[in-house]
Amino acid sequence: MKKKYAFLDRDGTLIHEPTDTFQIDSLDKLKILDGVIVGLQKLIALGFKLVMISNQDGLGTASFPQKDFEVPQERMLEIFRENGIRFDKIFICPHFPKENCACRKPKLGLLDEKFRASIDLERSLMYGDRETDRLFALNLGIKFVQVPTNGHFPKIGTDYATYVRNLPAGGLGGEDCTDFGRDLRRASLKSLKKILAASEKK
Numbered sequence: 001m002k003k004k005y006a007f008l009d010r011d012g013t014l015i016h017e018p019t020d021t022f023q024i025d026s027l028d029k030l031k032i033l034d035g036v037i038v039g040l041q042k043l044i045a046l047g048f049k050l051v052m053i054s055n056q057d058g059l060g061t062a063s064f065p066q067k068d069f070e071v072p073q074e075r076m077l078e079i080f081r082e083n084g085i086r087f088d089k090i091f092i093c094p095h096f097p098k099e100n101c102a103c104r105k106p107k108l109g110l111l112d113e114k115f116r117a118s119i120d121l122e123r124s125l126m127y128g129d130r131e132t133d134r135l136f137a138l139n140l141g142i143k144f145v146q147v148p149t150n151g152h153f154p155k156i157g158t159d160y161a162t163y164v165r166n167l168p169a170g171g172l173g174g175e176d177c178t179d180f181g182r183d184l185r186r187a188s189l190k191s192l193k194k195i196l197a198a199s200e201k202k
């Protein structure tokens, strides 16, 4: 059976992207953005599998040693786990743009054939803050959710059907979105209440 994925850019979408170096290479630079925890919890409650996809320029070179990436990355994943959030897959392109690799967003090279075959294209979404994220969604043929860089993660509320219907079509016709929204709304009524009740107790 095909799966409904929420693809998520990392820097500027889930965590704060430094405006000078664009590099999160130490623990003190790690800041999870507003609305991200509850937003990801809701996506999970709505039946999405989470997939992180990120370009990390020069990862593993002197300009961005592997260890400097891993420390804040591991801490971030730990915070997510503590909040019941797990990622099914994490895809990282470690190349510089000049290397012209096949895996840098908006290219699709990080997704192998088997994984691509598992994607429910009509129901999957891509969240990101850059044009490359939008083009990635377009290349894959899924809908795109624009996130403000270092801003608040898009709110997914009781009007989720409208929210999804109004998303720009990334290779999809507008008709498909009506059923999509209705299904989501139905799924959300039960599972959202459960998750919200649990998070309010904390």
Ligand SMILES: [Mg+2]
Pocket (backbone or CB within 6 Å): 009, 010, 011, 012, 013, 128, 129, 130
């Ligand atoms: Mg970004």
Ligand SMILES: [Zn+2]
Pocket (backbone or CB within 6 Å): 093, 094, 095, 101, 102, 103, 104
């Ligand atoms: Zn690459």
